[in-house]
Amino acid sequence: MxxxxxxxxxxxxxxxxxxxxxEVASVLRHDxxxxxxxxxxxxxxxxxxxxxxxxxxxxxxxxxxxxVIQKEANASNELLNQTLTLKHLFxxxxxxxxxxxxxxxxxACARIPREPALRVExxxxxxxxxxxxxxxxxxxxCLIENAAEAMEGVGVIEVRARSSESHYIVEVADHGPGIAxxxxxxxxxxxxxxKKGHAGLGLNIAARVAQRYRGRVAVGDRPSGASVAxxxxxxDATHAL
Amino acid sequence: MTTxxxxxxxxxxxxxxxxxxxxxxxxxLLSDDVVLTTCDTAERAIExxxxxxxxxxxSDFNLPGLNxxxxxxxxxxxxxxxxxxxxxxxxxxxxxxxxxRHYVLxxxxxxxxxxxxxxxxxxxxxxxRAVKRLGSSLGEKTS
Numbered sequence: 363m364x365x366x367x368x369x370x371x372x373x374x375x376x377x378x379x380x381x382x383x384x385e386v387a388s389v390l391r392h393d394x395x396x397x398x399x400x401x402x403x404x405x406x407x408x409x410x411x412x413x414x415x416x417x418x419x420x421x422x423x424x425x426x427x428x429x430v431i432q433k434e435a436n437a438s439n440e441l442l443n444q445t446l447t448l449k450h451l452f453x454x455x456x457x458x459x460x461x462x463x464x465x466x467x468x469x470a471c472a473r474i475p476r477e478p479a480l481r482v483e484x485x486x487x488x489x490x491x492x493x494x495x496x497x498x499x500x501x502x503x504c505l506i507e508n509a510a511e512a513m514e515g516v517g518v519i520e521v522r523a524r525s526s527e528s529h530y531i532v533e534v535a536d537h538g539p540g541i542a543x544x545x546x547x548x549x550x551x552x553x554x555x556x557k558k559g560h561a562g563l564g565l566n567i568a569a570r571v572a573q574r575y576r577g578r579v580a581v582g583d584r585p586s587g588a589s590v591a592x593x594x595x596x597x598d599a600t601h602a603l
Numbered sequence: 604m605t606t607x608x609x610x611x612x613x614x615x616x617x618x619x620x621x622x623x624x625x626x627x628x629x630x631x632l633l634s635d636d637v638v639l640t641t642c643d644t645a646e647r648a649i650e651x652x653x654x655x656x657x658x659x660x661x662s663d664f665n666l667p668g669l670n671x672x673x674x675x676x677x678x679x680x681x682x683x684x685x686x687x688x689x690x691x692x693x694x695x696x697x698x699x700x701x702x703x704r705h706y707v708l709x710x711x712x713x714x715x716x717x718x719x720x721x722x723x724x725x726x727x728x729x730x731x732r733a734v735k736r737l738g739s740s741l742g743e744k745t746s
Contacts, residue, residue, distance in 0.1 A: 392665070394692075396625055396692050396710060397624070400628050403632055404631075435711065
């Protein structure tokens with residue numbers, strides 16, 4: 363491996379680690395905030411009801427304990443919010459780039475079986491987007507690796523990339539078993555996976571990257587013969603206001 | 604909606620959240636002051652909107668199936684103005700672009716703030732509906 367290729371792989375690795383850490387932390391923050399919301403609501407309700415009773419006036423420790431619950435819940439939320447600063451540890455280098463280069467880079471770096479077992483067919487057109495290229499490469503790589511896993515490493519992955527109206531769309535289609543209608547809404551949920559030994563974060567990381575640059579990831583229309591197509595859509599920089 | 608002891612109409616409020624403990628505690632907080640209906644999916648909320656003109660819809664953002672923003676698109680199509688309050692614990696929630704914006708409360712919110720906000724949003728819906736009725740009635744008289 364050349365020095366340049368090694369540097370690219372190392373850079374992608376660090377972006378991937380940052381993305382996984384950010385995803386896990388974000389999911390934990392979300393879930394814990396839900397728990398804290400329930401605790402704060404319940405504590406407030408109990409206090410409001412008990413404060414009207416003789417027991418409350420007779421025993422000052424009830425007020426004291428109620429205060430502890432509320433203050434500790436607030437402090438826990440503050441701790442969670444402090445972890446938001448971790449988001450800034452990864453310095454992004456946003457630039458106007460040809461997204462096609464990220465598509466090519468993602469295919470080259472994807473951790474997937476290679477020919478003859480698995481073949482990636484590419485039809486990519488140029489298109490300018492404003493992103494950190496390492497992050498976009500990672501997002502597309504996640505879609506490709508997800509497709510390869512769906513096909514258990516055998517078959518053809520179709521990657522198409524083009525500008526369409528005001529967006530640049532990367533479509534990754536596979537010929538695996540497909541997604542049941544009931545699963546469509548779940549595939550972008552963190553930790554959702556039907557594959558043993560997988561964390562279920564790949565599509566979620568891709569979606570978070572897309573969202574960061576005002577784009578989205580969604581299950582899209584399938585090309586003829588394919589069983590699933592995931593679309594990553596970003597605003598086309600040449601159409602920006 | 605039912606009539607309160609003070610003679611005021613209680614606001615009809617629909618709360619949608621798939622987290623059982625959050626839904627239960629919000630129900631307990633609000634049920635003294637409003638006529639409350641709860642459910643845990645946007646799809647069920649849309650069914651309820653077909654039969655009831657709520658003053659306020661309070662919804663979590665992350666729901667199984669349709670999310671809170673998508674639910675609010677349907678709420679906006681209601682014939683009567685309905686206030687919308689989104690609650691979320693997500694770091695990076697963003698209002699949808701275009702269209703009318705809705706109110707947002709971040710979890711874990713101050714419970715007292717929730718009650719106050721829901722009552723204010725109930726009043727907003729009531730006033731907007733009254734203005735619309737007045738406009739229609741004036742239109743009928745002048746035509």
